[in-house]
Amino acid sequence: MNYGKYIISGVILVLVIVLFIFSSTKVESGHRGVLLQLGAVKPTILTEGFHFKIPFIQNVEQIEVRVQKEESSQSAASKDLQMVTTKVAVNYSVDPGAVNKLFQEIGLDYRTRIVEPAIAESLKAITAQYTAEELISKRPEVSAKVKEMLDKKLTKYYMLLEDINIKEFAFSEEFNKAIELKQTAEQNALKAQRDLDRIKIEAEQQVTQAQAEAESLKLKKEEVTPELIQLKQIEVQEKALEKWDGRLPSVTGGATPFIDLSGVK
Template sequence: MRYMKSTIGGLIAIVILVVGYFSTTTVASGNRGVLLQLGAVKPTIFTEGFHFKIPFIQTVQLIEVRVQKEESTQTAASKDLQMVTAKVAVNYSVDPEAVNKLYQEIGLDYRSRIVDPAIAESLKAITAQYTAEELISKRPEVSAQVKDMLGSKLTKYYMILEDINIKEFAFSEEFNKAIESKQTAEQNALRAQRDLERIKIEAEQKIAQAGAEAQALRLKKQEVTAELIQLKQIEVQEKALEKWDGHLPTVTGGATPFIDLK
């Protein structure tokens, strides 16, 4: 009898321990718990920490709500029908307040069912609005538009877009050669334009210098009058008299000799 009581007591203790074990659950950091009752999703969402549940009837499905990263390579066509390969990195997270709806409507494979197709669709839709050259020169604008469209798509499925980064756009070899040739031609044209402007400026400077010199000559000619010539002649004679020693020359050059006044 005593042995039977001990056995029953042990069984009761085991049952209590089992029931207690299945009556509690713990939600790890960075997760939320979706409460399932006999397989049906309940409105209750378990946050991080310790929780009670009905054993054998209720279970908890953990879903991560941390920021997740998805990298992919997508191929699309530009507005001018150039094939473009883009490397995209997307950071997103599950809405902590809607993990039960996400699990009920989509399931745990939301990345392959929703995220990857949404990235591809958004990138192709925006890329088709720009030419290949604009995709290069307007990458921030393109990235912003892709982010807006992708964010709107993910929101419908209880996910939050944190950030998107288009790492690079890759084009065909023929297009790269065409871009390189165009850049070379533009650089040559710019160099020729600068040379032409330099030559033009130098020519204008020479014309201006010649005009200034001609103007100076004209002013000098205007200043030369009969009175000025006569004044200059008087000045020359005065300087000659200042140098004369008072004696007349006795001999002068030429075939006819001077008479000696002495």
């Protein structure tokens, strides 16, 4: 009798363990659980941790709600019909409060069915609004517009856009050469303009200097008066007297005839 009780207790324990195994489920960290009952999606969303379900009636599909990264490279025509290949990195996540709707309407392959086409469509639509040069010079503006369009597309399908980063714009070899030639021409034009400005400044400096010298000569000329001339003559005579040794010249000239004074004692 006791042996039979042990067997029955063991069977019951095994049944309890099996029932616990089949009736419990664990939702992993960074995920949400979609509860299915006979294949139908229930409105209940299971959070992280252990949960109980009806064995063989209910099962749980787990969907990651952490930030995911999608890198894409798309080729499209710019506004001026230049072929542009854009490399972009997109960070997005599934809305934790709508994983059941996502699973019901889209399924687990939402990355292929929704995310990748939405990125490609957004990039091509925004790229077509700018010329090739504007894509480079207005990169932050382009990135903001792509983000705005992509956010609307992902939100429609229960996903959240976290961030977008345009990593590179790649153009054709012919366009790159044209850009290089244009930059070289602009640099040469800038150098020529600087040289022209320098020459102009130097010429203006020379004109200013000549004007200053002319003004100086004019002032000096205005300062020469008859009194000043007479004063200068007196100064010359005084210097001549200082150097005179007291001897009269032997020959004189002027209004009177020359007289030889060498014989006068």
